[in-house]
Amino acid sequence: MKKFKFTLEKYLDMKIGEDEKLKRSLSDITNEIGIVNSRIADIEEKEAHRRREHSENCKKGITGIGLHEYSEYMGYLHDMRIELDKKLEKLTKKSDEYKEKLIILTNEIKALNKMKEEQKQAFLKEIEDDATRQIDEFVSFKAYSSL
Numbered sequence: 001m002k003k004f005k006f007t008l009e010k011y012l013d014m015k016i017g018e019d020e021k022l023k024r025s026l027s028d029i030t031n032e033i034g035i036v037n038s039r040i041a042d043i044e045e046k047e048a049h050r051r052r053e054h055s056e057n058c059k060k061g062i063t064g065i066g067l068h069e070y071s072e073y074m075g076y077l078h079d080m081r082i083e084l085d086k087k088l089e090k091l092t093k094k095s096d097e098y099k100e101k102l103i104i105l106t107n108e109i110k111a112l113n114k115m116k117e118e119q120k121q122a123f124l125k126e127i128e129d130d131a132t133r134q135i136d137e138f139v140s141f142k143a144y145s146s147l
Contacts, residue, residue, distance in 0.1 A: 002123075002127065004119075004120055004123045004124075006115075006116045006119055006120070007119065008112060008115065008116070009116075011112065012109070012112045012113070012116065015105060015108055015109050015112060016109060018105060019102070019105050019106065019109060022098060022101060022102050022105060023102065025098060026095065026098045026099065026102065029091055029094055029095045029098065030095065032091055033088065033091050033092065033095065036084055036087055036088045036091060037088070039084055040081065040084050040085070040088070043077050043080055043081050043084070044081075046077060047074065047077050047081075050070065050073060050074065050077075051074075054070045057070075
């Protein structure tokens with residue numbers, strides 16, 4: 001009995017491997033995006049807290065040194081925020097690229113699986129036709145040999 005063998009099986013396996021690798025990479029980037037968003041939220045919280053604190057200090061009276069420290073700290077937080085925004089933009093762009101590649105790869109895998117199924121159906125039909133032919137030959141042989 002013949003065994004079904006998809007002609008592009010190794011190529012399909014390779015594409016499935018790429019798909020899994022791409023999904024892991026996308027997951028890693030998604031995790032990084034979450035971390036960066038968390039850090040941005042933390043900076044925003046620090047800025048808001050420091051502004052409230054500064055506002056209260058201004059009501060009480062603030063020294064030049066206190067004003068300078070506030071200005072330096074807020075500048076530092078602003079610079080960190082800009083840096084994180086740039087990093088977030090890069091990660092988002094990379095994530096979008098991976099998503100596009102994943103869509104293309106998924107479509108390729110679907111097409112290969114469809115081809116595999118079509119080849120399998122053709123193989124099964126060939127087996128069935130071969131079995132039918134053998135039965136017909138056997139029946140014909142029995143009919144002619146009994147004459």
